[in-house]
Amino acid sequence: MRLPIDTFLLDNGLRVTLSEDHTAPLVAVNLWYHVGSANERLDRTGFAHLFEHMLFQGSANVAANEHFELIQRAGGTLNGSTWLERTNYYQTVPSNQLELALWLEADRMARLVAAMTQEKLDTQRDVVKNERRWSVDNQPYGTWWEKLPALAFPPEHPFHHSLIGSMEHLNAATLEDVAEFFETYYTPDNAVLTIVGDVDTAEARRLVTQHFGSIPRGRGRPPLPEMGLPSVFGDWRREVVADDVMVPRLFLAMRAPVLASDDYYPASVAGAILGMGRGSRLHRRLVREQQLATSVSAFTFDLAKGSDLLIVDATARPGIAGGSLETAVGDHLDRLHADGVSTQEVTRAVALIVTDLVTSLQSAQSRADKLSQFATFFDDPTLVNRQLEAFQRVTVDDVNRIARARMGRDNRVSLLYVPREETGGEGQSSSGVAQLETVR
Amino acid sequence: MTDGSRPPAGPPRPYAFPSIEREVLSNGLTVLVVPMRRLPVATALLMSDAGAECDPISHAGVAALTVNAMTEGTRRHDAAALAEAFEQLGGSLDTGNSWAHAEVSTTVLTAHLPSALGLLAEVMCEPSFPEGEIGRLREERMAELLQQRTEPRGLADDMFARFAFASNSRYALAEGGDERTVVGVTRDVIVAHHARFVVPTRSALIVAGDVDPATIMQQAETAFGRWIGDAGVTPDIAVDAAHSTRQVHVVGKPDSPQSELRVGHLSVPRTHPDYHALSIMNAILGGLFNSRMNLNLRETHAYTYGAFSRFDWRRRASSFETSTAVQSDVTAAAVREILVEIDRMRGETVRPAELSLAVDYLTGVFPIRFETTAAIADALVMRESYGLPADYFDSYRDRVAAVTAADVLRVAHEHLDPSRLQVVAVGDPDLARAELEALNIGPVQQYDASGMRTS
Numbered sequence: 001m002r003l004p005i006d007t008f009l010l011d012n013g014l015r016v017t018l019s020e021d022h023t024a025p026l027v028a029v030n031l032w033y034h035v036g037s038a039n040e041r042l043d044r045t046g047f048a049h050l051f052e053h054m055l056f057q058g059s060a061n062v063a064a065n066e067h068f069e070l071i072q073r074a075g076g077t078l079n080g081s082t083w084l085e086r087t088n089y090y091q092t093v094p095s096n097q098l099e100l101a102l103w104l105e106a107d108r109m110a111r112l113v114a115a116m117t118q119e120k121l122d123t124q125r126d127v128v129k130n131e132r133r134w135s136v137d138n139q140p141y142g143t144w145w146e147k148l149p150a151l152a153f154p155p156e157h158p159f160h161h162s163l164i165g166s167m168e169h170l171n172a173a174t175l176e177d178v179a180e181f182f183e184t185y186y187t188p189d190n191a192v193l194t195i196v197g198d199v200d201t202a203e204a205r206r207l208v209t210q211h212f213g214s215i216p217r218g219r220g221r222p223p224l225p226e227m228g229l230p231s232v233f234g235d236w237r238r239e240v241v242a243d244d245v246m247v248p249r250l251f252l253a254m255r256a257p258v259l260a261s262d263d264y265y266p267a268s269v270a271g272a273i274l275g276m277g278r279g280s281r282l283h284r285r286l287v288r289e290q291q292l293a294t295s296v297s298a299f300t301f302d303l304a305k306g307s308d309l310l311i312v313d314a315t316a317r318p319g320i321a322g323g324s325l326e327t328a329v330g331d332h333l334d335r336l337h338a339d340g341v342s343t344q345e346v347t348r349a350v351a352l353i354v355t356d357l358v359t360s361l362q363s364a365q366s367r368a369d370k371l372s373q374f375a376t377f378f379d380d381p382t383l384v385n386r387q388l389e390a391f392q393r394v395t396v397d398d399v400n401r402i403a404r405a406r407m408g409r410d411n412r413v414s415l416l417y418v419p420r421e422e423t424g425g426e427g428q429s430s431s432g433v434a435q436l437e438t439v440r
Numbered sequence: 441m442t443d444g445s446r447p448p449a450g451p452p453r454p455y456a457f458p459s460i461e462r463e464v465l466s467n468g469l470t471v472l473v474v475p476m477r478r479l480p481v482a483t484a485l486l487m488s489d490a491g492a493e494c495d496p497i498s499h500a501g502v503a504a505l506t507v508n509a510m511t512e513g514t515r516r517h518d519a520a521a522l523a524e525a526f527e528q529l530g531g532s533l534d535t536g537n538s539w540a541h542a543e544v545s546t547t548v549l550t551a552h553l554p555s556a557l558g559l560l561a562e563v564m565c566e567p568s569f570p571e572g573e574i575g576r577l578r579e580e581r582m583a584e585l586l587q588q589r590t591e592p593r594g595l596a597d598d599m600f601a602r603f604a605f606a607s608n609s610r611y612a613l614a615e616g617g618d619e620r621t622v623v624g625v626t627r628d629v630i631v632a633h634h635a636r637f638v639v640p641t642r643s644a645l646i647v648a649g650d651v652d653p654a655t656i657m658q659q660a661e662t663a664f665g666r667w668i669g670d671a672g673v674t675p676d677i678a679v680d681a682a683h684s685t686r687q688v689h690v691v692g693k694p695d696s697p698q699s700e701l702r703v704g705h706l707s708v709p710r711t712h713p714d715y716h717a718l719s720i721m722n723a724i725l726g727g728l729f730n731s732r733m734n735l736n737l738r739e740t741h742a743y744t745y746g747a748f749s750r751f752d753w754r755r756r757a758s759s760f761e762t763s764t765a766v767q768s769d770v771t772a773a774a775v776r777e778i779l780v781e782i783d784r785m786r787g788e789t790v791r792p793a794e795l796s797l798a799v800d801y802l803t804g805v806f807p808i809r810f811e812t813t814a815a816i817a818d819a820l821v822m823r824e825s826y827g828l829p830a831d832y833f834d835s836y837r838d839r840v841a842a843v844t845a846a847d848v849l850r851v852a853h854e855h856l857d858p859s860r861l862q863v864v865a866v867g868d869p870d871l872a873r874a875e876l877e878a879l880n881i882g883p884v885q886q887y888d889a890s891g892m893r894t895s
Contacts, residue, residue: 023478024807025453065739068729073797075804092808096450103447126742133697134745134765140590246586277532278523291576294583318583351530358481359547362812
């Protein structure tokens with residue numbers, strides 16, 4: 001089960017990946033810019049994401065929101081998303097509409113700034129502020145998205161600050177910022193284009209060259225500050241947040257190996273043993289046996305530089321104190337750290353991961369997104385064809401080595417949400433102000 | 441070289457919905473197989489006509505609890521062993537339910553499919569329903585209901601249902617039931633529900649993936665052939681509206697930075713002949729990104745991150761519903777714009793460009809909706825749930841393309857009724873209430889987050 005992969009490089013530095021598949025008459029066009037919230041100025045948090053919104057506000061030959069209109073009229077789907085290390089824009093269209101999608105992406109890569117106005121910026125700023133209210137401020141536990149990275153990465157680290165951004169910084173964004181960010185990061189040499197589906201490779205290559213070939217190369221991407229971090233936190237740092245919630249919920253993070261590194265595979269298997277599926281350790285123990293939690297899962301951010309995070313997310317049953325839940329999760333991690341895992345646990349976890357991987361290759365867009373991911377971070381989209389084997393090779397010893405190295409008490413931060421009235425019992429102030437403390 | 445001219449589309453390439461093999465086993469179980477040969481995976485799904493519509497109102501939530509309880513052990517495997525057995529095959533045992541149906545499913549590499557079918561048969565035909573696990577699931581539903589008091593989206597949805605459907609309708613309560621009904625869903629109630637509704641003649645096995653239909657038919661016979669059970673009869677459901685006049689319902693959540701809005705009313709069943717015209721009408725009103733509702737509330741006024749409308753389709757009666765979350769201080773202004781758009785939809789013919797956008801989108805996107813084995817299985821669940829014809833997917837695009845601007849105006853006029861709209865706002869009552877009263881669109885009632893009327 002190998003995906004066919006062709007790659008080529010335009011003179012302006014745009015890296016292109018093609019993967020033909022004629023099962024259905026559709027094609028996925030997926031463009032990654034190697035820029036995310038990590039690249040923002042610290043007085044402009046949220047800007048990378050606000051900028052993503054501006055990319056749908058038109059370019060020299062496209063009116064505001066016309067990108068949506070043209071793709072949907074063509075019978076396609078589209079969206080964009082911003083993450084810590086990248087921003088992606090993607091559409092799936094009937095295969096006879098490939099050129100339309102390429103033209104739209106090329107027009108905004110080449111000629112965005114001409115279409116930018118103060119009014120558009122002000123409108124999207126307000127839309128994004130409402131996105132923040134909707135996803136963070138008016139959702140129970142919604143602030144975990146910014147509190148956990150703030151706790152897990154040092155203040156000067158590019159992953160420390162808020163992806164959605166503060167209201168103050170969103171207010172401060174100007175049209176000059178838009179122009180500067182565009183010139184710095186939205187250049188062909190800082191982008192990866194992937195086309196998957198019902199296309200002829202030679203024809204796709206011709207169209208890509210025609211539409212993107214004349215866009216000038218950028219000035220080069222400014223270097224990020226040092227991203228490297230020790231493999232463990234060095235202690236167990238806790239933050240308790242008294243909030244408008246009915247039951248406690250714990251987010252416990254460990255520093256974890258970065259995406260596609262040698263240790264990434266056994267660490268992912270360890271994560272699946274802990275918290276993937278109803279047969280996982282934490283589900284069996286916390287939900288079914290001890291009945292301290294109503295749900296529990298473990299996942300990573302899939303970060304490619306510096307350090308990733310393996311996060312356990314557990315919601316307490318009503319009546320269970322947040323502290324009891326945190327202690328129990330800690331105990332199960334201690335056990336994994338000290339005693340390791342069984343062969344049966346590894347085979348279960350690998351089987352689930354393998355099914356997920358193969359299933360995720362079913363849609364052209366999700367295949368394209370994976371190819372773009374490996375092309376952007378490692379300049380090698382063919383890594384996608386080596387993932388299955390890398391997981392299938394993982395042994396009990398590999399997992400135990402990672403558990404010893406990464407799952408001890410010296411590698412934890414926990415963010416514990418508790419109902420406001422529970423704070424007295426947790427020994428916290430009742431002001432609702434978050435506190436930092438360290439336990440060993 | 442790029443320039444200002446839009447590239448024309450190439451010649452369209454044909455697409456056909458995958459062919460479906462259908463057989464009915466001697467015990468009445470329908471088997472549907474859809475070969476999809478690109479990757480070595482398959483989705484196996486068992487559905488029964490055993491959704492929330494089968495719940496007695498006094499035990500609302502039994503359908504949802506039953507399908508969850510089915511995964512908590514069989515005569516041969518206890519709950520932990522069952523989860524382990526599925527996951528050793530690489531498949532998770534998933535459950536789901538709607539108003540119309542209940543389902544259990546898994547997706548595995550094709551090599552593991554025969555074993556997965558055997559396990560699914562145990563789950564369907566011989567669940568053990570352990571008392572302890574049922575108690576835990578009931579507690580988990582109670583926890584969900586408790587959490588909803590601070591979760592504005594779910595709260596708004598549940599409150600809207602209560603104001604759209606009469607209190608003696610099953611549809612007025614959430615599919616999962618509420619605190620008063622779930623408490624009475626004992627093991628006996630679950631066993632009885634399973635015996636009446638999860639039976640071969642009310643069920644279908646759907647397999648989509650890299651499989652040979654003849655082989656699957658044999659495996660289905662082996663796994664399910666001995667399953668028997670007498671089918672019960674689905675209870676009647678009252679399909680009246682809760683209110684015959686327009687009313688405003690403020691659900692107080694003090695200090696909310698946004699108001700979650702729902703605006704809508706009772707509507708016709710999914711099988712109504714106007715279904716396709718209503719789909720096009722809704723796409724133009726609030727279904728697409730470039731719909732009137734979203735362009736007005738998001739792109740013109742920046743009140744929200746998104747505004748949408750939809751029909752929440754059901755078999756006996758559906759609801760039409762607009763949803764958005766807006767900054768608290770524009771709650772009334774946003775409601776006014778929603779009412780303006782509904783009036784405009786009923787008052788004037790849509791522009792040709794609006795009609796063609798909706799038609800071209802819905803017909804063009806059709807193949808993109810069916811790329812995965814799970815998506816094909818879901819499509820068949822939908823077809824079976826509503827008893828749609830065998831050629832439903834083959835003729836879908838023609839029926840959408842046949843909708844005219846006159847049809848859109850007619851269905852908007854017939855099926856949207858501004859005088860019956862129920863307006864729900866979950867938000868800061870201090871900000872929302874006075875403004876909504878000043879809007880003068882109907883009487884305003886206020887509730888707390890547990891649904892109790894406060895004024």
